[in-house]
Amino acid sequence: MNDVRKKLWEPSEEWIKTAEVTRFIEYVNKKYGQVIKGGKDLYKWSVESTPEFWAAMWDFGEIIYSKKYDKVVKDLKIFPGTKWFVGSRLNFAENLLRYNDDKLAFIFQGETKVSKQITYAKLNITVARLAKSLKEIGVKVGDRVVSYIPNLIETPIAMLA
Known part of the structure; x- marks a missing residue:
């Protein structure tokens, strides 16, 4: 061979x-x-x-x-x-969210050839929106939020929020 x-x-x-x-x-x-x-x-x-x-x-x-x-x-x-x-x-989130520009923050490539990208500016906005929603339903500092989610671009967004 x-x-x-x-x-x-x-x-x-x-x-x-x-x-x-x-x-x-x-x-x-x-x-x-x-x-x-x-x-x-x-x-x-x-x-x-x-x-x-x-x-x-x-x-x-x-x-x-x-x-x-x-x-x-x-x-x-x-x-x-x-x-x-x-x-x-x-603070892990503080380190990842310190940029707020149009450079790519995450590039996701799925197994089924689905591809997504998000810039630091969009990441900051999306994380802030999700964090606001979590606060509105009563999640506060010290609470544990558990999720069972697949490896998607939304996964690190949820972690950062």
């Missing part, structure tokens, strides 16, 4: 230059004194220096928090059970 593997896609030089991962590699090289040249080097550093990698991701991603972590990772050898960003306090 002949196992010929053909690349499905390869990024252009321009794509590579402007990619977020390229910016992240440049950030890591400067801040941590690394000499990472591409994806394989980045992967190697991420598994050999896991706490530093995730601290770099936290900082590069400009995570909004009310309390920064005391420790990046605890019990890395225990899986499941590893604790990440121990002591930190942040």
Whole structure:
């Protein structure tokens, strides 16, 4: 049997230059004194220096928090059970809804070829409407809202509301 593997896609030089991962590699090289040249080097550093990698991701991603972590990772050898960003306090929705522009926030591709997209501006409006509806029916801070819903674009919207 002949196992010929053909690349499905390869990024252009321009794509590579402007990619977020390229910016992240440049950030890591400067801040941590690394000499990472591409994806394989980045992967190697991420598994050999896991706490530093995730601290770099936290900082590069400009995570909004009310309390920064005391420790990046605890019990890395225990899986499941590893604790990440121990002591930190942040609001997941605040981090995802901080943008309010026409860039794409979510792209959904269903198994039946149904495709949907939503911008950050539309996401903010939709989440605000759903949050208002939840408040109107009596849902308040501290309440648990449970849902059994499929993997659709509406699923993260409901979580954020």
